[in-house]
Amino acid sequence: MKKTKSNFSNCHHGGIYSVKDSKVVKIDFSSSINPLGISKNVVKSLIKNINLSYIYPDPNCIDLKKDILKYLDCNIDEIDNIITGNGATELIHYFSSAFVRKKVMIPSPTFCEYELASKRNNAKIIYSQVKNDFQIDSEFIVKNGNNPNNEITTVFLCNPNNPTGKDSIKQISEILEKIDGKITILLDESFVEFVNSKDEKRYNHFVNLVKEYDNLVILRSMTKTCGLAGLRVGYAISNKKTIEKMSSKIISWNVNGLAQIAARVALRDKRYLKSAKKIIETERKKIFSVLKKNNKIKPVATDVNFYLIEILGNKSSTELTNTLLSKNNLLVRDCKTFTGMNDKFIRVAIKTPRENKELFRALEKAL
Amino acid sequence: MKKTKSNFSNCHHGGIYSVKDSKVVKIDFSSSINPLGISKNVVKSLIKNINLSYIYPDPNCIDLKKDILKYLDCNIDEIDNIITGNGATELIHYFSSAFVRKKVMIPSPTFCEYELASKRNNAKIIYSQVKNDFQIDSEFIVKNGNNPNNEITTVFLCNPNNPTGKDSIKQISEILEKIDGKITILLDESFVEFVNSKDEKRYNHFVNLVKEYDNLVILRSMTKTCGLAGLRVGYAISNKKTIEKMSSKIISWNVNGLAQIAARVALRDKRYLKSAKKIIETERKKIFSVLKKNNKIKPVATDVNFYLIEILGNKSSTELTNTLLSKNNLLVRDCKTFTGMNDKFIRVAIKTPRENKELFRALEKAL
Known part of the structure; x- marks a missing residue:
């Protein structure tokens, strides 16, 4: 990553309302919340x-x-x-x-x-x-x-x-x-x-x-x-x-x-939080073993319920984000707007096994 | 009322949480909200x-x-x-x-x-x-x-x-x-x-x-x-x-x-708001005709869904408020804490006919 240059104007957040038409989002990987939803x-x-x-x-x-x-x-x-x-x-x-x-x-x-x-x-x-x-x-x-x-x-x-x-x-x-x-x-x-x-x-x-x-x-x-x-x-x-x-x-x-x-x-x-943690733990391992196989990206090891993916090819984070949204209705977080980051990273929330699989498939095609 | 002397330290609001034990409140006349509750x-x-x-x-x-x-x-x-x-x-x-x-x-x-x-x-x-x-x-x-x-x-x-x-x-x-x-x-x-x-x-x-x-x-x-x-x-x-x-x-x-x-x-x-307004209008008239008969108080004519009652006798607004709460579980707003007011006024929300009647009866006894 480049050294920090402050380009801060306002806060950019993820979430379905960060895109023009919130209804096009099928799964929101841009919000890093509990994968189980509300208990x-x-x-x-x-x-x-x-x-x-x-x-x-x-x-x-x-x-x-x-x-x-x-x-x-x-x-x-x-x-x-x-x-x-x-x-x-x-x-x-x-x-x-x-x-x-x-x-x-x-x-x-x-x-x-x-x-x-x-x-x-x-x-x-x-x-x-x-x-x-x-x-x-x-x-x-x-x-x-x-x-x-x-x-x-x-x-x-x-x-x-x-x-x-x-x-x-x-x-x-x-x-x-x-x-x-x-x-x-x-x-x-x-x-x-x-x-x-x-x-x-x-x-x-x-x-x-x-x-x-x-x-x-x-x-x-x-x-x-x-x-x-x-x-x-x-x-x-x-x-x-x-x-x-x-x-x-x-x-x-x-x-x-x-x-x-x-x-x-x-x-x-407490049972609900425990279940969520179990999903995150299992999925964390799976995600890294799957994503590491794709040589166009590099997943960054994480301690929590979201992770960075570094894009190794020419594609920008904005291009990849837009493709995933327009072709698969999946929303990920374009990290370009974070102060001190560049347009080579997206942030993805860990969600349920079925949802994560859907993202893997979409990523394969989009990259 | 006395001339304004600023004794402002913090905001005092009404509501059931303004009293020590919120559970003792049966009817809350201190919050001036729609008498019909949530639609x-x-x-x-x-x-x-x-x-x-x-x-x-x-x-x-x-x-x-x-x-x-x-x-x-x-x-x-x-x-x-x-x-x-x-x-x-x-x-x-x-x-x-x-x-x-x-x-x-x-x-x-x-x-x-x-x-x-x-x-x-x-x-x-x-x-x-x-x-x-x-x-x-x-x-x-x-x-x-x-x-x-x-x-x-x-x-x-x-x-x-x-x-x-x-x-x-x-x-x-x-x-x-x-x-x-x-x-x-x-x-x-x-x-x-x-x-x-x-x-x-x-x-x-x-x-x-x-x-x-x-x-x-x-x-x-x-x-x-x-x-x-x-x-x-x-x-x-x-x-x-x-x-x-x-x-x-x-x-x-x-x-x-x-x-x-x-x-x-x-x-x-819109029907809900119309119904609430109708209740308020009818009750407003009734309240004033009833309360005017009691020579220990003087209701102040109002344009909205709450009204002041001036206490004419020796009782303070705090005494009256406390009596209504402890004896009848009815909460009214002690106006003493309003900047520019004194301890001779309470504020009462207009509620449903049954609830207003309950207050009339309690007031008769408390004064």
């Missing part, structure tokens, strides 16, 4: 409670926060350590409004909302290009963060990183240990629950460090983990003072009533 | 579409905006004149972020979000106390707005005003005509659709003026009109440049997928 328990509970749409939702999401604590089962035990949002995205903006000042540091490539939120708060951005193995460059981040001339107030980290799919647990730990404690860190763990970890403690690793590092904010997305993209629920965990600062930016009734209900049921439905 | 057509459509909760919603709400245009049937014909929000409240904050600078003018009493949003943008507030007949003081607003020393950038108007219930169409027209065109005006018409108007054009009166007044932004709330409080949908109408400025503050996917579906169905369900 049946959530559907049942929503149907049962639909009449509550009439009532103003709890503006403080007390019951939801209690259920998040139970779900996390970590060393945090008070709801004052949690803020809930209209999707994790809303919380990125609250965080930025509270903590972004002069300059920020953002890995490149990564989720575009960090750039958008920083720009809205008039901050200059120092990009930290990922290394050749797509891992976060912790050395660069620590060095530049600790240089007082850089006036860095905030660092954004996405782990595992979107769109590279890499879990950089070592690098992030190093950053936390070595970076100036005055620099606030947003660690977006939207995809962490899809990591194939034999050690269940992995999921709480950084959450448990919130007590140790006052400058750490952990972000989680139920949109992705629980397939609630249409309902919008995310949450962040940090020390009470930081949560209070973020909460001072909140819009009244930001998390809607049905979203609160769905989220509470989803958090209890 | 049956909306419920049906939500049940049918619940599986779509899995999909990211349209971030631009294109179809919803088209339906809003159809519903309004006014002289505005492009979706670029509309912005949709996670409730009207979110749009108050986008508006403020885009237009509030040094100083703003806000009627008193009124909906607290204007104060909150102004404070968040570091503006000083000049309050314009409503007159003795509870009408907006247009003369004060024009005079102070046009005085360059005041450096007013923005005026917030709520019409009909919450919590006074008065439709100040003449006064607002006068403000629009006479105030400096550089001052941006947010005209919150969240309750306008509940006004008993024989002239259907009333509802579009100010919307149609958006073409004439570049400084005018109209705000509407589907939360209140269509009983979608739990789903959160609001919209604003203005010239394209203003809408673009407000949109530059938007959070990605701010209006959730089920909310978009519900709103589209609700906009077409």
